Amino acid sequence: MTQATYGLAPLRSLVLALIATMATASSWADTLLGTVVGVADGDTVTVLVDGHRQVHVRIAGIDAPEKKQAFGQRAKQSMSECAFGKEVVVEWKKIDRYGRTVGKVSADGVDCGLRQIETGLAWHYKAYAKEQTVEDRVAYSDAETGAAARKIGLWSDVSPIPPWDFRHHSAANRPN
Numbered sequence: 001m002t003q004a005t006y007g008l009a010p011l012r013s014l015v016l017a018l019i020a021t022m023a024t025a026s027s028w029a030d031t032l033l034g035t036v037v038g039v040a041d042g043d044t045v046t047v048l049v050d051g052h053r054q055v056h057v058r059i060a061g062i063d064a065p066e067k068k069q070a071f072g073q074r075a076k077q078s079m080s081e082c083a084f085g086k087e088v089v090v091e092w093k094k095i096d097r098y099g100r101t102v103g104k105v106s107a108d109g110v111d112c113g114l115r116q117i118e119t120g121l122a123w124h125y126k127a128y129a130k131e132q133t134v135e136d137r138v139a140y141s142d143a144e145t146g147a148a149a150r151k152i153g154l155w156s157d158v159s160p161i162p163p164w165d166f167r168h169h170s171a172a173n174r175p176n
Contacts, residue, residue, distance in 0.1 A: 042075025120153020
């Protein structure tokens with residue numbers, strides 16, 4: 001190894017380490033820490049950050065039944081049990097068209113979105129699965145398969161209607 005090559009080895013290692021870190025970090029752009037002070041429904045919470053700023057958070061990777069749907073109120077109650085009044089970590093990377101931060105919410109080390117799916121109170125929102133880490137995508141998909149196989153929560157219905165279909169149907173039936 002020449003002196004020039006030897007001098008580049010540490011730099012090469014540093015560059016490779018930075019690339020690996022950036023690839024891992026790109027899964028989530030930022031992290032919020034705060035307390036959940038509101039639960040709008042089974043997939044949307046309000047987090048108080050820095051003791052004064054309220055951030056509306058849409059739980060990434062899930063779609064819970066709408067409030068007027070079967071299991072809608074139960075989904076809201078379940079999200080409240082997981083997160084309301086608790087310190088949470090929100091790993092996020094985008095703002096949706098309604099101005100909500102979209103992120104993974106964890107309370108007491110529990111992924112509240114995954115818990116919603118495991119208990120049959122949300123679907124894995126596959127339309128946005130590519131925005132999840134590979135690990136979360138697999139875990140959420142497997143959780144949905146397991147809940148459906150056990151026929152728990154919304155899967156106890158003979159033909160559960162996904163919220164995206166419910167919203168589309170409701171919008172089509174609204175008067176102009």
